[in-house]
Amino acid sequence: MRHLLSISDLDDDELRRLVERGVAIAGDRRAAEHARPLAGRVVGIYFRRTSTRTRTSFSVAALRLGASIVAYGPDDLQENTGESTADTARVLSGMLDAFVARTAGPTEELRTYADQQRMAVVNAMSALEHPTQALADLTTIASRFGRVDGVRVRYVGEGNNTAVALALALTRFPGTTLHLNTPPEYGLPPQVLAEATALADASGSTIVEHHDMRPCPGADLVYTTRWQTTGTTKPHPDWRDRFAPFQVDDAVLADQPGALFMHDLPAHRGEEVTAEVLDGPRSIAFEQADNKLHSAMAVLERCLAEHR
Structure with missing residues (x-):
């Protein structure tokens, strides 16, 4: 399973390929949209903190690539009533293909979400780092x-x-x-x-x-x-x-x-x-x-x- 939790998790070739792919999509976004490579996938979008660009970009990106999205606000998950992050991740990973999360907390919390092999996890901003x-x-x-x-x-x-x-x-x-x-x-x-x-x-x-x-x-x-x-x-x-x-x-x-x-x-x-x-x-x-x-x-x- 490929996660993106920190820039440090990418090797040099992966980092360069991601940048080159971003440039290619910027030059011809319709080609990527037409291919719909994420058809049938479901992406969870979870933001505890305010966001305009990052939340919208990942939501639109998933939709344009053919995926469906489930959006969660800061009060929507049972973590607010005491469920552990590990249990939440175990449940979500049985239903979602990817989980894009802005916690504004420690990156280690996102690594707990990523401690499974069924759901990709993307750090949409932690307290320490904003890799995307x-x-x-x-x-x-x-x-x-x-x-x-x-x-x-x-x-x-x-x-x-x-x-x-x-x-x-x-x-x-x-x-x-x-x-x-x-x-x-x-x-x-x-x-x-x-x-x-x-x-x-x-x-x-x-x-x-x-x-x-x-x-x-x-x-x-x-x-x-x-x-x-x-x-x-x-x-x-x-x-x-x-x-x-x-x-x-x-x-x-x-x-x-x-x-x-x-x-x-x-x-x-x-x-x-x-x-x-x-x-x-x-x-x-x-x-x-x-x-x-x-x-x-x-x-x-x-x-x-x-x-x-």
Whole structure:
């Protein structure tokens, strides 16, 4: 059974194939839809936390590939009345072919759902990592530049679950650079930075983290996320003051001539990014959102269509 719980669970070839498949679907989505490779399959969509793009993309992806869906809200499963995750997984795996879940809790909980061999499990965001966001990001990069290898990304903001997934994914591609500008005490988790650094050393890529706003020489992309990550709280009451210097505005883009702008959305204009940047001619944030669907289709194909 093929699950997708973390970018780290994918080998280099699998990661590259998923990105390439996302690009191919973006180029000709109707071909993937016409094939309907998931006809007869049933996909459960479970979101404990709010979601616009990820929930919609996986629901639409399943439907366009021919599957049926069962949607669960945060209060719908008997886990709320004390049933264990293991028992819930045992029951669902007898009825569903795949289970796409956003828990915003520990990734280990999703591994409990995946501790069976009948139902594929997809992490649609845990507290630590957002792997399907990284796949959409790399699909966008590959679509725009024709490659991921050698691309230089400047990430501005908290080392949150989006940044974690991006760090674990981009460093697998030779010659890439991930330059992170993170507020002090809000960088990548130390164990993630260590793992991404080891990946970068193995692939010939680079990852650096600075707690100031120094530019990234030759950046192809500037990327930010909203300051208030879903399902998390900040440990410092003055966190907004700490984050204020890390806003992406026209001056930041002026430091990176030619760089395009990415954002995983939702965006709070006037906080992490100005309206002039998000809605400006260098922004590909909404193209990036479109690619959530294409990468979700690639993920479901990998988990189900390739293993009938």
